[in-house]
Every structure is written in C-alpha cells, then in structure tokens.
Amino acid sequence: MKKQLEILNFINQKIEKEGYSPSVREIASAVGLKSTSSVQHHINNLVSKGLLNKKPNISRSFVKNSPINNVKLVPIIGAISAGTPLMAEENHIGTIPIPEEKFNKNLFALRVSGDSMIDAGIFNGDTVVINKDIEPKDGDIGAFMVNENEATIKFLDTISGKKYLIPANKNYENILVNDFIQPVGKVVSLFRDI
Amino acid sequence: MKKQLEILNFINQKIEKEGYSPSVREIASAVGLKSTSSVQHHINNLVSKGLLNKKPNISRSFVKNSPINNVKLVPIIGAISAGTPLMAEENHIGTIPIPEEKFNKNLFALRVSGDSMIDAGIFNGDTVVINKDIEPKDGDIGAFMVNENEATIKFLDTISGKKYLIPANKNYENILVNDFIQPVGKVVSLFRDI
DNA sequence: ATTTAATTCGAACATTTGTTCTAATTTGTG
DNA sequence: CACAAATTAGAACAAATGTTCGAATTAAAT
Numbered sequence A, B: 001m002k003k004q005l006e007i008l009n010f011i012n013q014k015i016e017k018e019g020y021s022p023s024v025r026e027i028a029s030a031v032g033l034k035s036t037s038s039v040q041h042h043i044n045n046l047v048s049k050g051l052l053n054k055k056p057n058i059s060r061s062f063v064k065n066s067p068i069n070n071v072k073l074v075p076i077i078g079a080i081s082a083g084t085p086l087m088a089e090e091n092h093i094g095t096i097p098i099p100e101e102k103f104n105k106n107l108f109a110l111r112v113s114g115d116s117m118i119d120a121g122i123f124n125g126d127t128v129v130i131n132k133d134i135e136p137k138d139g140d141i142g143a144f145m146v147n148e149n150e151a152t153i154k155f156l157d158t159i160s161g162k163k164y165l166i167p168a169n170k171n172y173e174n175i176l177v178n179d180f181i182q183p184v185g186k187v188v189s190l191f192r193d194i
Numbered sequence C: 001a002t003t004t005a006a007t008t009c010g011a012a013c014a015t016t017t018g019t020t021c022t023a024a025t026t027t028g029t030g
Numbered sequence D: 001c002a003c004a005a006a007t008t009a010g011a012a013c014a015a016a017t018g019t020t021c022g023a024a025t026t027a028a029a030t
Helices: A002-018 A024-031 A036-048 B002-018 B024-031 B036-048
Strands: A074-077 A092-096 A107-111 A127-131 A141-147 A150-159 A162-166 A182-193 B074-077 B092-096 B107-111 B127-131 B141-147 B150-159 B162-166 B182-193
Touching: A002 A024, A002 A036, A024 A036, A127 A141, B002 B024, B002 B036, B024 B036, B127 B141
Parallel strands: A074 B107, A107 B074
Antiparallel strands: A074 A092, A107 A127, A127 A182, A141 A150, A141 A182, A150 A162, A182 B182, B074 B092, B107 B127, B127 B182, B141 B150, B141 B182, B150 B162
16 A cells, blocks of 8 residues: 555656656666566556556556646645644645646736835735736726836725725825726736745 | 657647657657658657757657746736837746745745734735745744644744744734744745735 | 465566668759 | 759667566465
C-alpha cells in the first residue's frame, strides 16, 4: 500500500521534473523493486482504483493525475483544531488554487502605483488582477482609464446622482467621471510580495 | 520547413491533449509521412535548432516547450506609453508568474482572520503565504503560534530589549513574546479575492 | 502453527520504439 | 533542362518497453 503511493509520487514527480513519463523499469529502480512485474502489479491496482491514468501497451503514457493542471496548489491552514499540529491534514481548509478559470483571456494584471487605495488594503507595488468582462458597479473597486495613457484603481460610486471615482485615502479627492474616463474592468484579486 | 512546424505543433498538441508524448511513428502518420526516418530527420533539425527537447533513445520523451510549465502567466501592465492601447505588448512590464520556486515544500498559506493587521494592508479573509524556512526578524511580518492551537500574523520587533508581536491596528495591544510563542515563518506573499 | 492472501521476483515474449543507412523522390536553382 | 540540395521512403536492427506467467517470498489472518 505504501509502495503504491511511492510509485504514484515518483510518476508525478518524474513528469513534473523531466516533462515525460517514466518507464516501468525506471519506476522499479526508483522505488526499489527488482522486478518489472511487481511494478506492473501496483500499476494495475492504481489504474483500477482510478488513481492513475495510462494507455495499455503504450510506453511512458502515464498522465499526471493532478486535480487541476497548470495550477500549483498550496495548502491553506484555517481554524486549527485543538491539540493537532499546525500542518496536520485536519487543519487544511483548502488550497490556494490560482485556479485555471482565473487565468483566461479576459484577465490581466496591473501593478499598482501610488497610495490612493491604502485604506482598502491596496498598496503601492501591489499587483491587482482585473476582469475585463465585468464592468465595475457602484461599490466595486475597478480599473479606469483616466486619460489616454493612465490607468487607476478606485472605488466607483454614485454621489448625488453623479458617478465618482473614490480613492481610499483621505488625502485624495474624488474624481468626477466624465466622458474621458473609461472603465477597464473590475478588480477581482490582489497579490503582494512582502 | 513547413513539415517541421507541423511536427512541432503535433507534438505539443499531443502532450497537451493526451498528457504524454507521441512516438515517432505516431508523428509520421499524423503529419502524413510514410517513413520514420523522415520524421527523425526533422526531429534532429528541430532539436539542433533548440526548438524541441528530447532525450536520445528514450521513447516518448519530447518535452512540451512551453516557456514555463505548471505556471500560468498573466501579463502585468505597467507604465503605459503614450498613444498605445492598454493591452499593447509594449505596456507589459512583466507577468505574474506565480513562480515555481514559490511553491515548494517550505511554503504554506494561512487564511487571515481578524483585523489586527489592517494598517499593514492585511485584511480579514486574506490569504498569506508563509515561508517556514525564514525565521522572522525584527521588522518582518511573521506567523506565530501564540498557543497550541492558534496562529497569528504580526510584526515582530524589539522594544526596550524585549521582543514583541506588534499588530498594525491601534485597537490591539502589543504581545510580549514568551516561551509559548513560537515563530512559524515569514510572511512572503499575500493573496486577496475582491 | 497453519492457512490464506498479498507482494515480489525472475524470466521470457511480443511489440513498440528510436536510430541508422542507402536509395528514391521531390524541390529548388542557375 | 541539368544539377545540387533537400526531403522522403524503405528496410533493417538493436534497444527499450509493456505485459504475462508461474514460482518464491513475505505478511496477515485464523
């Protein structure tokens, strides 16, 4: 049972690292089995369990069985149950998917410059991800072209019947939305390196 | 010359779709060549040009020549040069890599609960990535176990010779570091869904 | 201890597969 | 057209590879 996991891990690791599948014999020597048929036995089990994907009679045809492809998953630790170590499985409330659907063609990212949104927790140097398909509504944080060459991140809201771009910083003034200000999209996500 | 591209495309397509490399003969029939040596000829050219990666004498060892694997790249728009459209190539100052080195085993993520760090732009519900290999130094934001079951994100600093966990919120008190408070790692990155 | 099941081994076999060589064919060029 | 270069074909070979079978060994259960 432990060998199966060992094999599964080696296969995924090999694909991850080298870019292609291992052969049965490479698996054997990697996990310390002297017979290819021993490996075959475990492979058959893994395949019938649905844990491994492989085409019969085709060499190096293992398919990486990651839940999502092209996405790296990092465990998220949430509420820590009493007495368990921090990294224990039970404390994993999920993963950071950087989900595939986030990275489609309607998104792009904007490096934030300036401190006009610090009260919203958006700092100079942060990177915000913008969905071009969502036009910011009142209360949303959006990206706007304020002139031909300059984009800005602001709250959008209506005050006395007029649309304003509203900074999250008392030192900045609201900006009345005129015809030259065009919405780019809604801010959906934020990244910061600390 | 056109056949080379055809072969290259088929290889990448096959890896993308099936999850593993094609064999030389599969390539031959896919691009309409009757001899494996014809394929071989083109493969050799592609490899020597650096357009294709393959291990000699190893079957199905073509490697998808994507710029970076397992990482989705989103363009980052920076300073927008005059007169160019927002998404123009020239305005891309980089990409959000979600770089591979970020996602190794010494990292994990923590869902932030509470508002003790709002002045540092870390909000309730944010997700911070922690590097377990970096012990937070004075001035760093770190994750700390304040008791057996509870982790917290705070600044670390020395005041009058004593170590404190310092919130970024006037409504919270500094916490004197005692033997029961253990550093977990340094906060290196932050994600927020908006 | 005895039996049963699970795991591993060793060997062998049939394909699959990468590679090489030479000849035929096509394409490009003057 | 004539010649050279590039491309393709065909065949053949050695190595790599997936698979199967029965026996041996180990682990688990009764």
